[in-house]
Amino acid sequence: MALTLPPGLLAAVLLFWGWRADLWFWALLLALILEAAPYVNRRWALSDRELGRVVDLTALLWLGALGVLFARALAQPPLATQLYALAGWGPLLLFPPLAIQRYSTAGTFRVGHWVHGLRRSESERAHRPLRLDVAYFLACLLAAGVTSRPFYLPGVGVLLLWVLLARRPRRYRWPLALTLALAAGLAAWPASQGLHRLQSGLEETFAAWLQDRFADFDPYRSSTALGDIGSLKVSERIVLRLKPTPDDRGPWLLRAASYNTYFDGVWLARGVRFARLEPWGDGGEWRLHPPPPGESRRLDITLELRRGTGMLPLPVDVWRLTRLPVGELQLGSLGALKASDGPGLIEFAVESAAVSPTGESHPPTAFPRAEVDREGWELDLGLPRREQATLYRLADDLGLTGQPPAVAAARLRAFLRDEFRYSLDLPAPAAGRTALETFLLEARAGHCEYFATAAVLLLRAAGVPARYATGFSVSEYSPWEGAYVARRRHAHAWALVWLDGGWRDFDATPPDWTSFEAARAPWWQDLSDLWDWSSHRFNRWRWREASVAAGDRRGWWGAAGLLAVLLVGRLLHRRRVRRLPAARPPPLRSQPGAESPFYRVLEQLADERGPRPPGEPLERWLRRIGAWDRPGMADMVRWHQRWRFDPAGLPEEERRRLAAAVAARIGPAGAMET
Amino acid sequence: MSRAIGQTLSDHLATVMIGQRQPIRWLLAAFVGGGHVLLEDLPGTGKTTLAKALARSLTLEFQRIQFTPDLLPSDLLGVSIFDPQRQEFRLHRGPVFTQVLLADEINRASPRTQAALLEAMGERQVSLDGQRYDLGEWFFVIATQNPIEFHGTYPLPEAQMDRFALRFALGYPDLDGELAILTAQGDRHPLDALQPCVDRAALSDLRRAATAIRVSTEVSRYLVELVAATRQAPGVTLGASPRASLALLKSARALALFDGLAFVTPDLVRELAAPVLAHRLRLDPQARFSGLTAEAAVEEVLRRVAAPV
Incomplete structure (x- = not known):
């Protein structure tokens, strides 16, 4: 009912x-x-x-x-x-x-x-x-x-x-019911908080899963969160491990791809072409450029390659890769490197020119550039039509226009670092403005994609060629791993600016962004790091021991697990889950005999000995709890039942006797709340 | 008065069926309520003895049929035989033409013979050669069957099961009871000495008094809810019929009479739920293999459907 x-x-x-x-x-x-x-x-x-x-x-x-x-x-x-x-x-x-x-x-x-x-x-x-x-x-x-x-x-x-x-069931008196309900209400408060946290946790986990599965760097196109609303979800999963030489302290910006054209929240690599590189010798060595003069900087990088293919996050000045066990390496015309035919996990060494990676203000170097990088100046200076006017005006206001590139870059950095703050919130764009304009003129807060896009476009407005780069910013040292690690949330965007005859990293995001995001790390991060570490060890073992041709069996294991879950679920369902007939609530007071004083006796007994299970007959229950043999009990039950279940009802005389018997047992009516 | 008759009958049967008060109570409830009874228990527990004891205690005609695989419907109902002297067919009435019929080991007869009893049990009449023969208001069938033996037996179909108001087992007597049986049957069986103890007028009074027992709407509703709940009970493919509701009500009235009550209480309905409902349920084979019994299904229903207090 x-x-x-x-x-x-x-x-x-x-x-x-x-x-x-x-x-x-x-x-x-x-x-x-x-x-x-x-x-x-x-x-x-x-x-x-x-x-x-x-x-x-x-x-x-x-x-x-x-x-x-x-x-x-x-x-x-x-x-x-x-x-x-x-x-x-x-x-x-x-x-x-x-x-x-x-x-x-x-x-x-x-x-x-x-x-x-x-x-x-x-x-x-x-x-x-x-x-x-x-x-x-x-x-x-x-x-x-x-x-x-x-x-x-x-x-x-x-x-x-x-x-x-x-x-409430009528055997519970209202003070008890009230207390229980209040207690449940009080317990509901932390429970609702917990549910809320669980929901956001699940959302983040799902977003992280999505990122892990589908968010590889695409060398042709990078969709940003510019214009999205809400809050950016980030994943803690460790995706890259880096071991520098002992005197090198980082941080490192590792570029995976760069882009030259911005349109409505999306960065595209227009006109990009990939050229196949020939390996240098037999030991998995690849050279992009001739060795630079002076010292090289060396990094050991460990990286997972999904299906043996992917973009390699590398320092922008890389000239040589060694011990890289991939079948094919292609160099894009914007400087990105794409590896294919490799194992699922690669460990390799990178050597790059020893320059400051964040490009604060570095001395001009005579670093030779590949011809491919110099093409497409007009693309590297192009501005999106919608934001063009705003960008020119702002570049003028900041005094960037007409300045030497290094000066313009320094002014722009000062502007972005002083006037803007880092935030993972994604506010709705103001009416009549694009997301980028809202960021520059109103919100003045955003995440790295905003900063990088703004930096690239403002530099271009000032006449300095610039590009948008995505990759990882590595600065966290993990004692577990004994290496610097890049988590999924360390994925970063920054600008590349043409300075002194070469492309330099120009990271305008406020430097506290990593600590800002680290503060949002969930409490289980240590556990998840442990899991990442162990699965990394397993993968290393697997990719070292197993042959490359063995293929990826995770899918099979997943399918077997799913099958097992389905099978167990089905067994449990068939065995255990049964539809039960709905229990009828206890009788209401409108039924004949509902005013019988004997209910007070039953309530008192239920208080003393616990409530009667709804399916247990009255007499059997009374016998079980030892109340049947109490004086007058059998008579009271008979009278009560006659009152309740005899359509002829209980005569007045016997009602009085029942009331007297009840009163003798538990005191006069009214002494007890019913 | 009527209560006293019931008590007399009960005491009388108890002299033969030592330590079996509960089955005697149910048997009499079925008889007073006008329903038939199926006794199902292991060999040697006294099924036939109880049936014979009841028949002898009442001043009613009694017939016993031992059901065998080669028993034919005509062995039960009777057959018309041509009388050459009178040049006509004459009906030789079978043993079904009686008042108390003991169908011993009913599941040993073939389904067609079992089916011959359907009309007799359901409508208290027999149709033979296009003629209808009334069996009278006292027609009462006590059948027995042995639940563990399957060789050479034919399980009763649902239609037949539904025509039994109650099915119950006797169970083994306790040690003292069994000892008492040994003593009582030392030289001769007490059944041999059993004499009728109530006359037919008293029996009529008993039945009349039972129909006068009052039932409140609330109790009727509870009874119907119980029966209806068996139709949705887990593991049950076929629940109890409205005929079961009727049988439950009539038997509960008889029990109220025995208890000296003028009305039916929910407890009486509960007491009879398993014997009246369990044998009518058909269980899902899978549920049966996983250990569900019809009695357990009824118990579950009793537990779920809250009784008025």
């Missing part, structure tokens, strides 16, 4: 919703209509088919509301906001069937009205009554929750408390 709500509760929840959604008028009106039903002695005689039509009309109403919101979502993009609005309208949209239920002679819908496939069915299921009160109550609670007013949880708590107290 379904839960019936106490009278007045629906009106209360409607008012709660009206208060939170600022729809006082509607809430009051709906509540009045609902609560007036008992005082109106007319009912609408609707046929079964007409009741079905009411449901159809409600469905049309919902469809209409969806259409309106969809149209609104086209004009005001975030769809989520509009979906919230739909939830907020729920009490209005669901009201017609509820009102019909109250004011129709049928008094209830049936399952068949709501499930179209069962509408003409004659089955018992289709004719099961379906009352909307509880669903409506929940819809109102949901609708009240989508606004940002305070006191939502306390309000919901009070309303639920009302239901629980009014519909």
Whole structure:
């Protein structure tokens, strides 16, 4: 039997919703209509088919509301906001069937009205009554929750408390029920906090999983989060390990790809061509350029290559790679290196020119450049049409235009570091402005993609060729690994600027960004690091021991695991999960004999010895708890049962005797709350 | 008065069936409620003795049929034989034309013979050669069967099962009871000395009094909910029929009469739920193999459906 709500509760929840959604008028009106039903002695005689039509009309109403919101979502993009609005309208949209239920002679819908496939069915299921009160109550609670007013949880708590107290099993007295409900309410508070944290944790885990699976560097295109709304989700997974020479302290910017054209939040590598490199000798050595004059800087890098293919994150001045066991290496015209035909895990050494990686202000070097890098100047100076005017104006205001590249870069760095701050929040763009303009002119806060894009485009506006680079910023030392590590969240974007005849790293992101993100690391990071480390050891062993041709068996293991889970789930389902007939709530006081004083004896016994299981016969229970042999008990039970179950009722004389027997046992009536 | 008759009968049977008060109570409840009884238990527990003891205690006609695999419907119902002297067919009535019928080892007969009993049990009449023969209001079948033996037996079909108001087992007596049996049957069986103890008028009174027992709407609803819950119980493919509700109500009235009550209590309904409902349930084979029994399914239903107090 379904839960019936106490009278007045629906009106209360409607008012709660009206208060939170600022729809006082509607809430009051709906509540009045609902609560007036008992005082109106007319009912609408609707046929079964007409009741079905009411449901159809409600469905049309919902469809209409969806259409309106969809149209609104086209004009005001975030769809989520509009979906919230739909939830907020729920009490209005669901009201017609509820009102019909109250004011129709049928008094209830049936399952068949709501499930179209069962509408003409004659089955018992289709004719099961379906009352909307509880669903409506929940819809109102949901609708009240989508606004940002305070006191939502306390309000919901009070309303639920009302239901629980009014519909408690009658063997619980109200102080006990109240205490229990309050305790549950108090426990619900940390639980809701925990759920909230769990949700954000799951979201981040999912985002991380997505990044790990699909977020390889694409040498032709890099979609940024510019213009997205919400908060950037970052993953803690370790993806790269780096061992420098002992005197080298980093940090290192390892570029995986670079791009030359920006358009609406996306960086593209236009006109990029890849040329195959020939290995140098047999030992997995590859040379990109002739050796630079002076000392080289050497790094040992360990990296996972998905399916043996991927972009290699390398210092921008790399000239030689050694011990790199890949079958093919291609050099892109913008300087990125793509490896293919390799194992799943590669360890190699990189040698680069010993220059300061962050390009603060370095002496001009006579570093020879490959011809490929000098092509496409117009692309390296191009500006997006939408933001062009803003960029020129800003470059002028900052005094960048016409300055030597090094001066322009220094001024721009000072501007970005002093006036902007790092943030992972993604605010909505201001009206009439692009995301980049909002960042530059209003928000002045963002993550590395904003800083890098702004730096590249402002430098270009000042006449300095610049490119957008993505890769990793490595600065964290992991004692576990005995190496510097780059996590997924260390993926970074920065600018490359043409200075003194060469491309230099120009990282304008405030340097505290790594510590900012590290502060957001979850509590289980140590565990996840341990897992990363062990799986890394395993992978190393695997890729050293197993032949390259053995292939990736993780898919097979995953499939076997899934199969096992399905099998176990099916066994458990077949064995354990059974549909139980619904238990009937204990009798209400309106039934004959409900005023019998013997209930007080039963309540007292339940207090003393625990409640009677609903399925246990009265006499057997009394015998089990040793109460049957108490003086007068058998007589009391007989009288009580006669009062309750004899249609002829219990004569007045015996009622008096029962009352006297009960009073003799537990004191006069009224001495005990019933 | 009626309670006293019930008590007399019960005491009378108890002299033969030592330590078996509960089965006697149920047997009498079925008889007073006008339903048939299936006794199912291991060999030697006293099924046949109980049936014979009841028949002898009542002043009613008694017939016993030993069901065998070669028993034919005509062996049960009777057969028309041509009488050459009178030049007509004459019906030789079979043993079913009686008041108390003991169908011993009923599952040993073939299904067609078992089926011959359907009409007799359901409608207290027999149709032979296009003629309808009434069996009278006292027609009462006590069948016995042995649940562990499967060789040469034919399980009763659901339709047949449904026509038994109650099915129950006797169970082994306790040590003292068994000792008492040894003593009582030392020289001769007490059954041989059993005499009728109530006359037919008293029996009619008993049945009339049972129908006068009052039942409140609340208890009827509880009873119907119990029966309906068996139809949705887990592991049960076929639940109990409305005939089961009727049988449960009638038997519960009889029990109320024996207990000296003028009305039926939920406890009486519960007491009879397993004997009245369990044999009518058909279990899902998988649930059966995983150890579910019909009695356990009924117990579960009793546990789930809250009884009014």
